[in-house]
Amino acid sequence: MTRAILLIVVIALVISIAGGAVGNVFGLGFLGAPMAHIQLPAEPVIPNPLVETDTAFIRDITITNTMVASWAAIILLVVISVIVSRKVSTVPGRLQGTIEMVFEFFLGIGESIAGEHARRFFPLVMTIFLFIIVNNWIGILPGFGTIGWVESPKKVLHHAEEKAERAGEHVDVAHVDLQVFEGTGGLVMLPPGSVDNHISVEEYERGEGFDKKSQTPGLLIPYLRSANTDINTPLALALIAMVTIHWWCLSTLGIFGHIGK
Structure with a gap:
């Protein structure tokens, strides 16, 4: 056999x-x-745009194939989060155990770098990481x-x-x-x-x-x-990360303390 x-x-x-x-x-x-x-x-998933416009900064507004893939990745992550959070137990099952292992691994890396402050930025870092890796994985599925x-x-x-x-x-x-x-x-x-x-x-x-x-x-x-594969995705993630990082710095060090850094 x-x-x-x-x-x-x-x-x-x-x-x-x-x-x-x-x-x-x-x-x-x-x-x-x-x-x-x-x-x-990114290419549009429908031949004609939802809103036709041609300004200096915005052209035709449409739904692109990378937008649909992003929504699919977000929905998948939300569904998995809901399933795991509803079935949390002291003795974890396979899915809960796998997710806990992944989270503890990356949290350990964060704590080794930033100590007790790691838990402050860990949710943002982990969210970006999961969003990127899920998009990579679903991108090789049949149909893409x-x-x-x-x-x-x-x-x-x-x-x-x-x-x-x-x-x-x-x-x-x-x-x-x-x-x-x-x-x-x-x-x-x-x-x-x-x-x-x-x-x-x-x-x-x-x-x-x-x-x-x-x-x-x-x-x-x-x-x-x-x-x-859409240049707007890393651009958006970079903007979110930079805005959040500057907000944390301002709230911790103050305006002049942050500028002085």
């Missing part, structure tokens, strides 16, 4: 390596598929970066033109890539082995490189993307 399980694991490992990115280098990669469109700003809506070639070209205009450049439609999805209508997919299923906007405009009856060109905009 053990040998059979080991054999299955080895076969699955070989197939996954040969069919994935490593195998693609050697002409295999039969399980691979094109990556979802990822850019520095692989399920979403397809942006049309027209919008892809429009965004490329806007980007080029801001940079003072001209768009070359031969270098604006599109993914080719199997199917038409509301449900399309990138099947295994479709790593090379992409065309340029120039080919799309000429009607080349895809079957109009059974394929849909565009770009996959994922519904879910790890919040830590």
